[in-house]
Amino acid sequence: MAYRDEKLQEEKVFKDPVHRYIHVRDKVIWDLIGTPEFQRLRRIKQLGTSYLTFHGAEHSRFNHSLGVYEIVRRIIENFRHRPHWDEEERLLCLCAALLHDLGHGPFSHSFEKVFDLNHEEFTRQIILGDTNVHQILKKVSSDFPQKVADVIHKTYPNKLVVSLISSQIDADRMDYLLRDAYYTGVSYGHFDMERILRVMRPMEDQVVIKKSGMHAVEDYIMSRYQMYWQVYFHPVTRSAEVILSKILQRAKELYENGYAFKVKPVHFLSFFQQEVDLDEYLHLDEAVVLYYFQTWMGEDDPVLSDLSNRFVNRHLFKYIEFNPNHQLKQWAELQQLFKKAGIDPEYYLEVDSSSDLPYDFYRPGEEEERLPIHLLMPDGELRELSRQSDIVESISGKKRTDHKLYFPMDLIEGLSDRSRIKKRIMEILQE
Amino acid sequence: MLKEHAKLIAFFSQCQEVKGRKRLQKMIYILKKCGFPFSERYQFHFYGPYSEELTLRVEELNNLGLLDEEKEKKSGYYQYRYTLTEEGKNFLHHYDLDMPDMKPLIDLLNERSSRFLELVSTMLYFDELSREEVEKKVHTVKSKQNYTAEEIAEAWAFIEALRLSVTNDQ
The missing domain is CATH 1.20.1250.30 (Growth Hormone; Chain: A;)
Structure with a gap:
């Protein structure tokens, strides 16, 4: 059997306080988790210096990376057999989700500023360089490491795949909002992720949300706004x-x-x-x-x-x-x-x-500035979220600095x- | 304090006016790639290189009363127009900023459409690749825009002109 299709004899599960369980069946994923480059993420806190304000915020980028992987795994499960979804991209999505933060260093933000570094460049180097991660990805196929790097850097041709990990409503944000809220102990930051996953639909270039799920997305947008001012920019x-x-x-x-x-x-x-x-x-x-x-x-x-x-x-x-x-x-x-x-x-x-702490609030912006969240209306038309939701319109128009x-x-x-x-x-x- | 903001104010003072956020994003990116000391970090997004830091800094300039943002309704969407306020113009008089002259490049950029600047900034984003690879990338990541061979050739010539302009200024 080809390495890319190899499954573990028994499913492995990680107990997780946010998603309850993180499920691993693919041998490739299990092998990647075991590499020194991925294990290193246990020694890097997800929220950097926030533990000095919220003493519970000691969670690591390891937890978060597993969380993003699990969310993408669940989204893909829902996408199977739907139009626009190519099951051939499944393993690529899972690997990119798992490895998306691999290049983060200790206290990334300050380090990058003072020493003029870029963690994304290190992510690329770990995936493409002489590392254990690279060896495993190469066993899938010779061009697989490059594909994973392209998805993470948003230059992969299939935009739908990119949008699962990086868009205005993606697995990365959904995990860190819920996880950071959990570990800091704040009461805001929660939203109904299960509901959002159920109303996500694959389209040609992006994931869209069924109109019936608009209120769950409103909660998610509010959560982003509140977490920034109450936690991230404390x-x-x-x-x-x-x-x-x-x-x-x-x-x-x-x-x-x-x-x-x-x-x-x-x-x-x-x-x-x-x-x-x-x-x-x-x-x-x-x-x-x-x-x-x-x-x-x-x-x-x-x-x-x-x-x-x-x-x-x-x-x-x-x-x-x-x-x-x-x-x-x-x-x-x-x-x-x-x-x-x-x-x-x-x-x-x-x-x-x-x-000094760039954080992307939801802004519909102007045409072709960046891709907004689109709602899928019952008649099949796509509408930008803030045009349908008064709540989102009211907070996305405000520019608090x-x-x-x-x-x-x-x-x-x-x-x-x-x-x-x-x-x-x-x-x-x-x- | 506000050094990075001051650089943007210097940019706006030499531009007079910037029509459109996409244009603003691409202009600063291209200037940065030409060696002008802007510090905003860019990532690749759906419509090419995009900097959230730049968006936030522009919002801050607007909230501080240094930059005026006018929202114009276009067919089906809004477009934003930026001009410095009087306070913005005065700000630079109180600030000791050593910024090279951007005017010749800004003039070159201002003559071009947003679509063209999107193409140029995308090509510059992949400037570590060979010419053939860059063109291949443009066709894969920008397949929807359907850039023609003529447009791409024109963009190469434009990039060369930018480089020459920067070299001549040094």
Whole structure:
């Protein structure tokens, strides 16, 4: 029997708090789960620094990847024998779903920003490079690794296949919303996924939703909106993220200036030199990063030591609402005051904007900007969701954005009470 | 603070006006591929390279009162038109931004249709591939658009002209 068709003698199941069970019958899927590259995802948290705000948010990208695989498996089961669905694409969809986040590194967002990396590029390298994952995919067929990479990067010719994993209503989003809501313990973020799966229909280029399922989709859209503002963009999480970026930025700067670290940061050297190869990338997980943060707490450099201590012991920056347009002068003045007070503004003063954490709210947008969610009407016509749903129209039209100023209140409070600098800083922050 | 926003304001100040979000997305992508220091991350979407970061940043500029967004009803859909507000124009006077001159390239881009910019940005997205492979990709990922051989040839010539324009400016 061809490897692509090989089934396990007995079905394997993973117990999962979100989907109850994750079912594996295909040998290829089972083999992929067992690779070191996939197992590494156990050591990378799905929500990065959110565990400092929501202590339950310790779930990993491993859990999420299995979840996305399971949702796609269920969707495909419903699609069998329906028009537009090609059963030949089944294994490709399952593999792409399972491997879609394979290139994520520890605290991806900050790492990518500071070291100018792209996790999608590493996903591609893991799938196409000299890895165990590649060996398994190649056993299916010589062009199979490239097909999986193309689906994940949305350049595969069959758009329906791509849309299962990446579209405005896809398995990736459905899993992370439910999973993140579960692990953070928040009460919003829930929606009836079973119902959505039942009303999904394959079309030529995309998955569409039967009109009768519109209310379930409304809940899903609301869930996306609420999870962004209540969980993903939580100001305390953003404070931790700001500090994390500053630690990496400081360590890199020290390295470039020839600073002698007490413990040589061997796992970081290629990142500092911006020449990260795949092997080095795969060796850096969150346990390693947190180990270095522990050692950096004892470094002689006061900035690196202080920032590392703040992150490890959750001694975060405070924040205020900030309007970068109307408060441009105050920003410049604060920079000067911080310098005079001996607090380096490069590391201790930061404006964080909603665009620093890109998240795609549902927007119908304009024609051909991006593909919206389409409802399949009883007469067979397709209609864009917000044209049918008042709820979706009301939240997709709103453009809420946010800017906050982050600073170390304890350092400011530690300045002498007689200091005019302290007085002025406090005046600006309390305006 | 707002350095990436300031770069976009510099772009809008040299454009005068941008008609359409798709056009905006593709223009910034092409400029970025030509080496202009925009940091917005792009992914491949149904209609070519698309950046959610750019969409959000433009919304922020709009909410901050620096950029005006006008919604125009077209047949069956809306089109958005962007112009800097007076505050937006003043913003750059208070900002020390070292941005190369984008005007010659913007003028070249402005002469072209959104459909053509979609083709060019898609070809640039695959610029690590050989010429033949790029053309094959265009036909597979953009099969619906039915780009003709003439359009593709024109896009190659356009990409060459962009590169020359950038080289001459250096």
